[in-house]
Amino acid sequence: MNTGNKRNRKKRGISRRRFLKGAAAGTAALAIPFRDADAITWESFFQKHFREMNDNDRADVIARLEREYEERYGKKFDISANEAIPGVKFGYGLDLSRCIGCRRCVYACVGENNQSRDPQIHWISVLRFKKGDKWVNDLEAADKYYNPANVPEPGYFYMPVQCQQCENPPCVRSCPTQATWKDEEDGIVVIDYNWCIGCRYCMAACPYGARRFNWGHPSIPTEELNTKTHYLGNRPRYIGVVEKCTFCIQRTRNEPGRYPACVEICPVGARKFGNLLDPNSEIRYCIEHKRVFRLKEDLNTRPKFFYFFAT
């Protein structure tokens, strides 16, 4: 607008086309708040819901997103959109008797899943409890911000919490735009980050504090970006949308048998993962041989995340 006006004043006989160009630039300047990190283009504005796209649509969208990410981060991204593997339903086990509260899982997850470093977003919260204090049902005595020199600390125990991948997820029911859903095959609850309107109703609905919102522009140092991504998983997110754990969908769907990052990193083997439909899987062994419980069972969310004590 400025340049347009200046020229207008200098040269009276300015062409109409030139003036229009200036006016267009002015309008674009007004749109700056949206433009900062992720430009809203025609295609991205009218992008369909992921589940409404056919294979061609998906290929087009993914090609465009890969281009956008490359422009933004200067790195080549690989975005897959693989469907669930038939006959697989994922389940997770966490052995509370082993967990030492080291938070390696938290940071492995951040790295694998491209969570924003500033502002910091963590999908896993490790809660610390004093032995003998109330817990399980009443988490008021939990400390999420413990920070000792060494773990485990005598007199304390730890309980990591992340998305419990409920079979009856209250977050999915609450979403007004169907931007989040549970895959009927492998049971993972996912979000279409290009469809979420950021109303945060799902965050109010989640009993496990598992959902995170991008309050500011997400930022990740370029060298720390993980470029092997899944559309519904770890591809870089946008400001103003909700995100959550997807059982590392980019690993577990694309490379059958591979563990999520948190399972892989756990130094004490407290984390178990596998196919609930396979009677020989480790997770089925745990469920059948240990005394498992699930968080907040009174809410009937039926998590596929099982806590247990191996020893």
Place this chain on the structure above:
Amino acid sequence: MLDIIRNFMAAAREVVKGSRYYYMWIGFLAVLILVGGSAYILQLKKGLIVTAMRDQVSWGLFISNFTYLVGVAAAAVLLVIPAYIYNFKPIKEIVLFGEMLAVTAITMCILFIMVDLGRPERVWHILPVVGMMNFPQSLLAWDVVVLNGYLAINLFVSLYVLYKIAHSTEYNISIVKPLVMLSIPWAVSIHTVTAFLYNGLAARPFWNASILAPRFLASAFCSGPAVMIIIFQIIRKISKVEIENKAIHKIAELIAYAMGLNLFLFGAEAFKEFYSGTLHMAPMEYMYFGLHGKTRLVPWMWAALFFNVIAFILFLRPQTRENVFSLNLACLLVITGVYIEKGMGLVVPGFVPGTLGEIYEYSPTGTEIMITIGIWAVGALIYTLMLKVAIPIYTGELRFVGTDEPASSGEESTAAL
């Protein structure tokens, strides 16, 4: 066609002309809107991080205002019930102003939702057909349906009635009456659905109590009409519109009953929580006594309770509700009391303590407050401009030209309103 343009110009002239105080008022609102608008641009640029909301308390001042204004929007209906069902003439004549307030309040509700969205440009995703409305699963989808329906009903009725009066013709009662009758259950539904929006979340014990929806209705029927009483007094002061004291006193009486019910329901809830003393008591404890030394809401909640009780007494006694000073004092107390109780006092304790036991003390940032004030100014501006056209039509000073008129004896049709 020419008539439409001419009539539009006539209406526009009403909006433009006014006294010095009118221009000062509009200028004042314009400044507030600019302040709010610039705060919103900052929020668009930097994200909702400029608010005090975080993952622990993910809704705050915006949703609080939304909730409160859904209550105000139903004020119209409390006027409609005695006016049309019991044919109470003094109120029937002023229902129009209540319906315009409902239109304003719903518009503000929509604005508060818009500024709360992380991706406002994607809001069309919530619509049916073009988007992917999650109906009937999501209560937010229900809210979109009932709020827009309520907006449409009230907008249509008030515009239609005004249009007819402006043409000095009788409006067709067989069109207006069914719509007005429909607006009664519909007003109840906007409240109930908004209450269910919170009520349905098992993750938040404070909201997941059956008493929530009844309390919503009771408190809405206090604060909305209190706003109306104040507006009616202003209207009759600054214009030739005559509003009988009888109408205002009747509304005041209705507020007394609604507040009585509201206080009773509050007592029932407080008894259950504090006497049984389970861990679901924590949010109530946070509100009225504080938790682990975190006491930010405590003075506000006690103030709200105190205001509501005093207002109840003032509205209940005929001497005080018919006295100009104590009537207006009671109105202000109710408006403030319910604003705290059904605003921040409802939204924040739902998140405190959080689902993982964390206590995050929320108090809005300057940006949030500026945006909120901006939206209130937009609402005040909308209502002012609507009145500016509606009042001269209502008093017979403004008449439209065109096909819709048999003759120019305007006074009877106004009385029939």
